[in-house]
Amino acid sequence: MPKPYPSEFRDDVMRVARHRESGVTIEQIAKDFGVHPMTLQKWLQRAAVDDGSMPGQSRTEGAELREARKRIRLLEQENEVLRRAAAYLSQANLPKRLYPLVSELAAAGIPVTVTCRVLKLSRQPYYRWLAAPILPSEVVEAYRANALFDAHKDDPEFGHRLLADEAAEAGEAMADRTAWRIASSNGWWSAFGKKRGRNGKKPGPPVHDDLCAVIDEDGRTRHVFAAKAPNERWLVDITEHKTAEGKLCCCAIKDVFSGRIVGYSIDSRMKSRLAVQALENAVAMRGDVAGCTVHSDRGSQFRSRKFLRALTRHRMVGSMGRVGSSGDNAAMESFFALLQKNVLDRRSWTTREQLRIAIVTWIQRTYHRRRRQRRLGTLTPIEFETIMNTTAALAA
Secondary structure, eight states: OOOOOOHHHHHHHHHHHHTOOTTOOHHHHHHHHTOOHHHHHHHHHHHHHHHTSSSSOOHHHHHHHHHHHHHHHHHHHHHHHHHHHHHHHTTTOOGGGOHHHHHHHHHTTOOHHHHHHHHTOOHHHHHHHHHSOOOHHHHHHHHHHHHHHHHHHHOTTOOHHHHHHHHHHTTOOOOHHHHHHHHHHHTOOOTTSOOOOOOSOSOOOOSSOOTTEEEOTTSOEEEOOOOSSTTSEEEEEEEEEEETTEEEEEEEEEETTTOOEEEEEEESSOOHHHHHHHHHHHHHHHOOOTTOEEEEOSOHHHHSHHHHHHHHHTTOEEEEOOTTOGGGGHHHHHHHHHHIIIIITSSOOSSHHHHHHHHHHIIIIIITTTOOBGGGTSBOHHHHHHHHHHHHHHHO
């Protein structure tokens, strides 16, 4: 059974169909984007129901109904947690003994997340308590931390040495180094000497090796952007362009084998979720991508934990270039240069919606199906992939 199209791709196809010029048919738009005309008709009917133009339950109403049921179930669980906690605490149990109550409620079917949120507990300490008993050293550490916190709350100007003296007066003696470690790990800085972090402008260290770099006989490093099969090596990058409403950011993923844009995501903010959504859209369109190398620059979006988890989830391999070297991702930079020349800089854009439609239309209609590339033998990316896949199937 084929996988469903990504929701962002489906919305873009409907945007183009709704804003199509006179004389352009639904069948032509479906052909340009590589979908069946009946599929596009169903999408448009579904959108008409959502807009209220046709009778039926819209997706918004269905989502609101599901959300209401979910909220009712969550409120019932929270009420049960409060009721059981009130009965539990009325038996003179100390607050630090709330962890057994969390276990009892979990056995009754109430998620640990809900219980910890209602009782204002952290889940990680609970799971540590569940896995192993608390060590005596941890108890000593907790008492010391409590003494230091009380001293810090009374006098926020005190440094770690004065906090250690106050804790010793309270019966929790410790070395100055120990007081510094506890205070720094909890962020209890003196009001006069709080340390400040970096301004965030310098790129961070790479989280992947550069797998596209090769060394010539002369000892010089160059990058090879080539692949022998689809889904072997992908390139990813982000660009942005201004409109009257504000900036619009586009993250695109390119398959080196055919030069096809296998996935993209467009949003108003350049956050890590933009790169993650582009990767998820590409995986949904291509299927099995295990072992594929994803090459990028050292942007914070590609070094984020969300993006790294997405690569691990799909069993993909990350690769990163050097700082401030656009040549390390030249093949992707050339695509964005074409996009800049053919779409972004052609005119001024009033709304983000107009620019979004122009970008996806150029990618799907012109770049994929009309713009021939010499390195592909004067074929378009779609024609090249079709021929190569047919040849591979016949050879098998």
